[in-house]
Amino acid sequence: xxxxxxxxxxxxxxxxxxxxxxxxxxxxxxxxxxxxxxxxxxxxxxxxxxxxxxxxxxxxxxxxxxxxxxxxxxxxxxxxxxxxxxxxxxxxxxxxxxxxxxxxxxxxxxxxxxxxxxxxxxxxxxxxxxxxxxxxxxxxxxxxxxxxxxxxxxxxxxxxx
Amino acid sequence: xxxxxxxxxxxxxxxxxxxxxxxxxxxxxxxxxxxxxxxxxxxxxxxxxxxxxxxxxxxxxxxxxxxxxxxxxxxxxxxxxxxxxxxxxxxxxxxxxxxxxxxxxxxxxxxxxxxxxxxxxxxxxxxxxxxxxxxxxxxxxxxxxxxxxxxxxxxxxxxxxxxxxxxxxxxxxxxxxxxxxxxxxxxxxxxxxxxxxxxxxxxxxxxxxxxxxxxxxxxxxxxxxxxxxxxxxxxxxxxxxxxxxxxxxxxxxxxxxxxxxxxxxxxxxxxxxxxxxxxxxxxxxxxxxxxxxxxxxxxxxxxxxxxxxxxxxxxxxxxxxxxxxxxxxxxxxxxxxxxxxx
Numbered sequence: 001x002x003x004x005x006x007x008x009x010x011x012x013x014x015x016x017x018x019x020x021x022x023x024x025x026x027x028x029x030x031x032x033x034x035x036x037x038x039x040x041x042x043x044x045x046x047x048x049x050x051x052x053x054x055x056x057x058x059x060x061x062x063x064x065x066x067x068x069x070x071x072x073x074x075x076x077x078x079x080x081x082x083x084x085x086x087x088x089x090x091x092x093x094x095x096x097x098x099x100x101x102x103x104x105x106x107x108x109x110x111x112x113x114x115x116x117x118x119x120x121x122x123x124x125x126x127x128x129x130x131x132x133x134x135x136x137x138x139x140x141x142x143x144x145x146x147x148x149x150x151x152x153x154x155x156x157x158x159x160x161x
Numbered sequence: 162x163x164x165x166x167x168x169x170x171x172x173x174x175x176x177x178x179x180x181x182x183x184x185x186x187x188x189x190x191x192x193x194x195x196x197x198x199x200x201x202x203x204x205x206x207x208x209x210x211x212x213x214x215x216x217x218x219x220x221x222x223x224x225x226x227x228x229x230x231x232x233x234x235x236x237x238x239x240x241x242x243x244x245x246x247x248x249x250x251x252x253x254x255x256x257x258x259x260x261x262x263x264x265x266x267x268x269x270x271x272x273x274x275x276x277x278x279x280x281x282x283x284x285x286x287x288x289x290x291x292x293x294x295x296x297x298x299x300x301x302x303x304x305x306x307x308x309x310x311x312x313x314x315x316x317x318x319x320x321x322x323x324x325x326x327x328x329x330x331x332x333x334x335x336x337x338x339x340x341x342x343x344x345x346x347x348x349x350x351x352x353x354x355x356x357x358x359x360x361x362x363x364x365x366x367x368x369x370x371x372x373x374x375x376x377x378x379x380x381x382x383x384x385x386x387x388x389x390x391x392x393x394x395x396x397x398x399x400x401x402x403x404x405x406x407x408x409x410x411x412x413x414x415x416x417x418x419x420x421x422x423x424x425x426x427x428x429x430x431x432x433x434x435x436x437x438x439x440x441x442x443x444x445x446x447x448x449x450x451x452x453x454x455x456x457x458x459x460x461x462x463x464x465x466x467x468x469x470x471x472x473x474x475x476x477x478x479x480x481x482x483x484x485x486x487x488x489x490x491x492x493x494x495x496x497x498x499x500x501x502x503x
Contacts, residue, residue: 009469016205016464017464019207
């Protein structure tokens with residue numbers, strides 16, 4: 001009984017000693033670059049051509065940090081003799097990252113896969129107004145969106161980038 | 162009186178000695194705080210600890226913390242007993258201070274070579290409990306008072322195994338002078354073989370273990386940190402202190418750790434003695450040898466500190482009275498019997 005406890009205490013000492021000689025998990029961030037996982041919530045990127053100005057993201061945003069303006073345009077019919085189609089065109093799509101709380105509801109709710117998470121996180125600013133990213137800047141973040149990782153076996157393939 | 166064969170007046174000698182001893186506490190506390198509290202603890206938890214201040218691995222962090230404490234306001238609660246509260250950290254500090262007087266760092270490097278060095282060191286090291294009780298009472302804070310009472314109970318309980326653990330060494334060396342104990346270890350022999358002298362840790366391993374455990378409890382370090390349990394009594398007797406006086410408590414904690422490690426190194430690891438080093442060289446290398454041994458003992462103590470969780474109050478008392486003291490008594494009995502036989 002006592003021996004078992006002594007053994008437990010000794011193995012505890014072993015754990016701390018082993019950890020001491022293993023390299024620490026700390027990343028010295030400003031000196032070394034951090035490597036966040038691909039699904040980390042860094043910044044939201046906008047794929048403008050997929051957006052139909054449906055306003056779902058804007059309406060579902062809990063702190064109302066998405067500002068959208070758009071208009072309708074007539075597009076030629078797909079087939080000869082068909083009717084003209086209407087398409088939503090974005091005039092403005094801003095996300096105010098000073099307000100955003102990174103809940104990701106906009107990304108979840110987008111029915112046309114126009115919004116994506118990117119693990120990029122280095123976009124701090126010295127001026128709060130620079131945290132309002134317009135649609136060009138949000139479009140540029142698309143280059144930072146990584147390819148999604150492999151699906152689990154048996155997962156249903158749905159949606160595309 | 163002479164230090165390193167320099168003949169100087171007693172006034173100068175006193176001044177030099179006082180200065181050396183006064184420097185030892187902050188210096189020891191800084192080394193221990195940085196090496197063990199900041200770095201070793203961090204790496205044992207898979208962290209790096211402070212890395213920025215001072216440039217190289219955050220070596221300046223603790224000094225910077227000290228400067229911060231000195232800048233802070235010295236706050237006394239309204240209902241506090243100002244004079245007692247102001248005095249308490251100095252009493253705690255003093256007890257550490259006095260231990261360093263008798264710890265030898267070389268054949269001639271010792272502040273006060275007392276004949277009853279062991280007795281004296283253990284007596285003054287328990288003075289700190291008076292400071293703790295003063296701090297706890299004068300703070301006019303119920304947490305501080307609870308903490309002071311816990312500390313008193315704990316320090317008294319662990320004073321006993323601490324003293325009993327040393328008795329084995331005293332029996333083996335036949336002297337209570339720390340210098341005499343070092344010499345006994347240097348000139349001794351283990352069953353006729355005197356290759357490395359006779360460090361008492363080899364024959365008094367039980368006493369050494371008891372001493373380390375009891376010293377840990379005397380320092381109120383984890384796993385014996387019930388008196389300063391921050392999750393239930395918010396920091397114990399230090400809770401109302403700020404600024405310089407809080408810094409004194411911090412320095413005293415690590416200074417005392419240094420003192421106990423130095424005592425353990427002297428009593429069990431042969432102090433300044435190094436096999437094959439004699440005469441003047443022993444004086445020159447003595448402080449370094451002592452420091453290395455102190456760091457080794459401190460490593461063992463802090464290793465346990467960073468590994469084990471806090472013990473409950475009743476477990477803590479049970480460990481002292483039901484385990485450590487009986488083991489220490491048996492150890493004395495066996496040591497005495499073997500001393501008579503051989």
